[in-house]
Amino acid sequence: MELVADHYYLTQKGNEILRKALGGTQIVFSAIQTGDGELPTDSEAAAQLTGLVSSKQTFPVSAISINNGRAKISAVIANDTLEAGYYIREAGLFCISQDTGEEVLFAIAKVNSNWVPPKAPGSIFNYLLSIYIVIGEASNVTIKVGSELYQLKEDALTIDQVYPVGSIFITLGENINPNKLWVGTTWEKMAEGSVLLSAGDNYKSGQNYGANDKPIDKSNLPAVKVDIKTNESGNHQHKASDFLDEIGFDVTNGGGGDPEMTRMAYGDNRPWNNYKRLALTGFSGIHSHTGQTENLGDGTNFNVMQSSIAAYFWVRKA
Structure with a gap:
C-alpha cells in the first residue's frame, strides 16, 4: 500500500x-x-x-x-x-x-x-x-x-505481479494469513498433509495424488515360491487298506460251505485261534507333508511418508 x-x-x-x-x-x-x-x-x-x-x-x-x-x-x-x-x-x-x-x-x-x-x-x-x-x-x-x-x-511490484491468482504462498508461521497481509485478495489453505508434486502430462495441476500409507497387496510381493517341509519326526506307519485293520483264518468258513475248507478273512472279528495281525506298511514310509504357514503379518498399512518439514501452504483464489 x-x-x-x-x-x-x-x-x-x-x-x-x-x-x-x-x-x-x-x-x-x-x-x-x-x-x-x-x-x-x-x-x-x-x-x-x-x-x-x-x-x-x-x-x-x-x-x-x-x-x-x-x-x-x-x-x-x-x-x-x-x-x-x-x-x-x-x-x-x-x-x-x-x-x-x-x-x-x-x-x-x-x-x-x-x-x-x-x-x-x-x-x-x-x-x-x-x-x-x-x-x-x-x-x-x-x-x-x-x-x-x-x-x-x-x-x-504489486501483489498481482508477485502472487498472481493460482500462486502458492508458503510460511512456517501459524498466524500468518495472506488474506490479512494483502487485503482484497482471497487465499485458501491447502489440506493438511499435502505435498507439492511437479505437474506435467501424467500429473495434472491442481489434482490430488498418492497417500501417506497404503496396504501391501499380494501382487506387490516378490514373485517367488516359499517351500515348507516337515522334519523327520514324522516317521510312522500306514494301514495297508482303509477300514481293514486285521487279517486271519476264518474258522467259521464264512458261516457256511465246506467245513473242510478254511479261508483267509480280512476284518473278521473271530480269526483263527483268535490270532490277528494288523496289516501295516514298513517304516520305509518316511515322507514330507505340505501345508500352510501362519499369517505373515497383521495386514497393517505400510507407511510411505518421506522425511519432511511441515509448512503452511496458501493458494491464491482471487
Missing part, C-alpha cells in the same frame, strides 16, 4: 537548501519521519519547525524519482520494531545540510490518519510513504547512502 503526501510545507532550512540547489549545489535526502501530531496549518508557523510535533518512527529514504521539476521521495514504513501502535498524521522529510553536514528537517507534510499496528508474531506491516516536492530546476538530487539503505524499483 502506498501513502501519498502531496500537501507539504518547506521549512526555513529547507528553503535555504533548495535555493542553493537551484544554484547548482546538491540536495542529499536522508530520511522520512512519521508521527501522530497535528501540524500547524499556518505556513509561517510550519516553516519554523525543526522536527515533527510528535515523532514516532524514522526510516531511510529508499527511492527518488524526478519528473518535470517534481521529486517523489519514498520510504518503507514498517512495524518490526514498534512497541505501541499509532496513527500516522504527519511526515517529515530530512536532508543533509550543505553547510554543517548535519541532518535537518527539509519539509513537513500532513498525512491522513493511517494506523500502524505494534509488532506481533505473524503481523507483518509495510507502507510505501511517498512525499512529492517541487524542486524546479534543482536536478542534482540524491539519496544518502548508508548501511541500512535498500533500493526500491521506481514502480514497486
Whole structure:
C-alpha cells in the first residue's frame, strides 16, 4: 500500500537548501519521519519547525524519482520494531545540510490518519510513504547512502505481479494469513498433509495424488515360491487298506460251505485261534507333508511418508 503526501510545507532550512540547489549545489535526502501530531496549518508557523510535533518512527529514504521539476521521495514504513501502535498524521522529510553536514528537517507534510499496528508474531506491516516536492530546476538530487539503505524499483511490484491468482504462498508461521497481509485478495489453505508434486502430462495441476500409507497387496510381493517341509519326526506307519485293520483264518468258513475248507478273512472279528495281525506298511514310509504357514503379518498399512518439514501452504483464489 502506498501513502501519498502531496500537501507539504518547506521549512526555513529547507528553503535555504533548495535555493542553493537551484544554484547548482546538491540536495542529499536522508530520511522520512512519521508521527501522530497535528501540524500547524499556518505556513509561517510550519516553516519554523525543526522536527515533527510528535515523532514516532524514522526510516531511510529508499527511492527518488524526478519528473518535470517534481521529486517523489519514498520510504518503507514498517512495524518490526514498534512497541505501541499509532496513527500516522504527519511526515517529515530530512536532508543533509550543505553547510554543517548535519541532518535537518527539509519539509513537513500532513498525512491522513493511517494506523500502524505494534509488532506481533505473524503481523507483518509495510507502507510505501511517498512525499512529492517541487524542486524546479534543482536536478542534482540524491539519496544518502548508508548501511541500512535498500533500493526500491521506481514502480514497486504489486501483489498481482508477485502472487498472481493460482500462486502458492508458503510460511512456517501459524498466524500468518495472506488474506490479512494483502487485503482484497482471497487465499485458501491447502489440506493438511499435502505435498507439492511437479505437474506435467501424467500429473495434472491442481489434482490430488498418492497417500501417506497404503496396504501391501499380494501382487506387490516378490514373485517367488516359499517351500515348507516337515522334519523327520514324522516317521510312522500306514494301514495297508482303509477300514481293514486285521487279517486271519476264518474258522467259521464264512458261516457256511465246506467245513473242510478254511479261508483267509480280512476284518473278521473271530480269526483263527483268535490270532490277528494288523496289516501295516514298513517304516520305509518316511515322507514330507505340505501345508500352510501362519499369517505373515497383521495386514497393517505400510507407511510411505518421506522425511519432511511441515509448512503452511496458501493458494491464491482471487
